[in-house]
Amino acid sequence: SQQGEEDPQALSIQEGENATMNCSYKTSINNLQWYRQNSGRGLVHLILIRSNEREKHSGRLRVTLDTSKKSSSLLITASRAADTASYFCATEKYDYKLSFGAGTTVTVRA
Amino acid sequence: GAGVSQSPSNKVTEKGKDVELRCDPISGHTALYWYRQSLGQGLEFLIYFQGNSAPDKSGLPSDRFSAERTGGSVSTLTIQRTQQEDSAVYLCASSSGQSNNEKLFFGSGTQLSVL
Secondary structure (H helix, E strand, O other): OOOEEEEOOEEEEEOOOOEEEEEEEOOOOOEEEEEEEOOOOOEEEEEEEEOOOOEEEEOOEEEEEEOOOOEEEEEEOOOOHHHOEEEEEEEEOOOOOEEEOOOEEEEEEO | OOOOEEEOOEEEEOOOOOEEEEEEOOOOOOEEEEEEEOOOOOEEEEEEEEOOEEEEOOOOOOOOEEEEEOOOOOEEEEEOOOOHHHOEEEEEEEEOOOOOOOOOEEOOOEEEEEO
């Protein structure tokens, strides 16, 4: 069963705008990770945030984690056409197994 | 190798045939995962290996699915008597397995089409 649920399912933005997507989960976690997938094939790891962390940055990416609300958000600033992809959150519950959500499809228009 | 390698990249088979999908993880990675992704969906966990052992097989959909890993390296996912609902992209991933705060490195997947 899927632990994380992303919202929205799809997002279309203009190049240069920011994109925000959210992830909610059901049970306590050890960490939450975000991945990007281009063209329906291999996933690429973007960022990992541990349960005792509240915010992390990596380049144009900003991830927040609110364990009281069991939710996370991924912000992509100053989007580019190359950011067009599907984005997945994945949660790990101290059992080495990542559970993935259904993803958010982001389209960046030139 | 430099990354996770999966073969074949595409496989078309007839209903009822058996198929074998191969995964070659990053050298030295002890943890290996198989996931399945149906069209437009998220990833469905199938099985997890730590070394040659599979402590978690909970995601295998039926007894037609099996997986093994030999030498702590290459893994093979076998689907017997394939059905049309088995059509999906099968993704393999590996990690160093040293802790449970690690990122996964994914292969490009095998697109399985059952006719």
